Amino acid sequence: MNIRLFKPSVGEEELEMIRQAFDRSWIGLGPMVTRxxxxxxxxxxxxxxxxxxxxxxxxxxxIASFRFPEGSRVLLPALTFAATASAVLYNRLIPVFVDSDPVTLGLDLDDLERKFTKDCVAVIPVHYAGHPVPMDRLMPWARAHGMKVIEDCAHTAGTRYKGRTLGTWGDIGCYSFEEKKLMTTGDGGMMVTDDPDLFKEVKAMRWVGIDKDNWRTAQRYTGTDADTMHWFYEISVLGWKYNMNDLAASIGLAQLKKLPAMNAHRSRMIRAYLDAIAGIPGVDPLLPFEPETCAYQMFGIRTDRSARLMAGLKSRGIATGRHYTPLGLQPLFAPWGGTTPFVDKEHERFITLPLHADLTLEEVRYVTDAIAEVAAHA
Ligand SMILES: Cc1ncc(COP(=O)(O)O)c(C=O)c1O
Incomplete structure (x- = not known):
């Protein structure tokens, strides 16, 4: 047995979309990205x-699109991937780490309130593992304090919370299509916003500041009605080379069609995990999973015997992980650490278990049987 922790689920549909991009011979920023x-x-x-x-x-x-004064503070959870905090540092702002809610492991809203100071300009809720941060409570609080809200949606894609999709509650939502996520483009991401000004700004910033679509430019150039200004573009903001390309978008379009089915499959696997571990003493679900209403990118457990259990699962060919070492404990972020005592200790009890769209019920049973066996002898 060799059970992977994460695995992209890609096949013929994605290959066919890539073939079409090859046939068009347009694989950079182009019509598939727009679609x-x-x-x-x-x-x-x-x-x-x-x-x-x-x-x-x-x-x-x-973060850059808001042009916050240098040295302003941004509130974010300590329990997240480095990228959430690195993005704060890229912008020459100060990360303020917030502890985890002991039950859901999302932002602890009481600690958020305690950490707020008047130079805080934004908050980045992370829907950890895919479990919703209570945005209905966070948004009024953030607005009352004059803060922008950027949702880190790397672990969610499509979950609706109280009538709105996660990612559309804040000012901007940021999704990941890296290979371990709910759907993938190899590497890739998507930003959503309802604000037309932010949209225009970010659209230029993601492509070295150029605010025109080069596919349309080329269309005009090759059309009968060629405009002698076809070559012209304007750069009025500092941008980065962060655009998605048509190859990634082609894979993404095929994946998006499969996403509801892949999410439903993950939910079935989580339900099977939950049913099986309910009978294992000393092993609890990582958080109050609601697989019938949320799509989860990760599944995991909490146990006092995590090291022993991980070693036992490894010896049976089962990959495990720990998400994450709280960022305040990482050397890079340590200068801003030391203020999240709950999660700094509690994360030692976390084990991430295999979850992906191709996982089978037999594999889940193999994992849970192994947990029961190792736990009984721990
Ligand atoms: C919570 C969180 N935020 C951001 C990212 C960054 O995503 P990407 O790999 O697409 O840059 C990740 C990736 O693992 C993540 O888990």
Missing amino acids: FEEEWAAYSGARAAIGVNSATAALHLA
């Missing part, structure tokens, strides 16, 4: 979407 952006906006219920080459790039651009 994917339109389909993603429709899927998420946002007014507009912008394709980029990663969620890291999306977070960088999202």
